[in-house]
Amino acid sequence: MNDRRQRLRALLTQDNQHGPGSRLRRICDICVAELKVSGAGATVLTKVGDDGTHHHRGLIHASNAVSARLEDLQLTVGEGPCVQAFATGGPVLVPDLAATYIRWPAFASAAAELGVAAVFSFPLQVGAARLGSLDLYRDRPGPLTSGRLADALILADWATAAVIEQIDGHNTSDISWMADSHVEIHQAVGMVKIQLDVTTEVALLRLRGHAFTTGVPLAQVAKQVVTRTLRFDPDNEPA
Secondary structure, X not given: OHHHHHHHHHHHOOOOXXXXXXXXXXXXXXXXXXXXXXXXXXXXXXXXXXXXXXXXXXXXXXXXXXXXXXXXXXXXXXXXXXXXXXXXOOOEEEOOHHHHOOOOHHHHHHHHHOOOOEEEEEEEEEOOEEEEEEEEEEOOOOOOOHHHHHHHHHHHHHHHXXXXXXXXXXXXXXXXXXXXXXXXXXXXXXXXXXHHOOOHHHHHHHHHHHHHHHOOOHHHXXXXXXXXXXXXXXXXXXX
């Protein structure tokens, strides 16, 4: 294990850029090259529920467009291996996505349309504190070998450390500022909550439902709400 860690550490330090953000990008690149996957993404989770028990995902970095869309998909439908990895605190390994249509019907069918055949998700956590996940996908079915699984666990630990470094000095109960444009989802949920006079959870469900039925990424739907080009009416479809 020490030899494996030293080899990965050497690959990580080849990057001339510094800082936790650049390390996360480098970790995703190493995942693709060394684990023989098609793409990798790192995400955080932020609380949106009135009672603090509901969350949404926010993308920190994705190695390609499919990885980014895969993360947004799980944010939209609220199901999938990344969601389960955060909920359980353990890796969720799906070597054949076609076998999960009953388990995750909305996610599995939409992910297959993106060309995703296998997904491997690893929670980013310190003890019982969970921050997000490192998510890998492959465009063909098949498991990770034992060696590549061991590498993935090491890389997930390092991704956790990079996220923690970014959080340092900030309020850890809300880390939406790390998640690119996904901070707009918070704003959009609040606006829809007022427009429909509903709870935060219902407002988020309405946003997700509109994104899923229209095929528009949730972050883009949120932006439309925030910029007031989309409004939810309690009696009709969104205008």
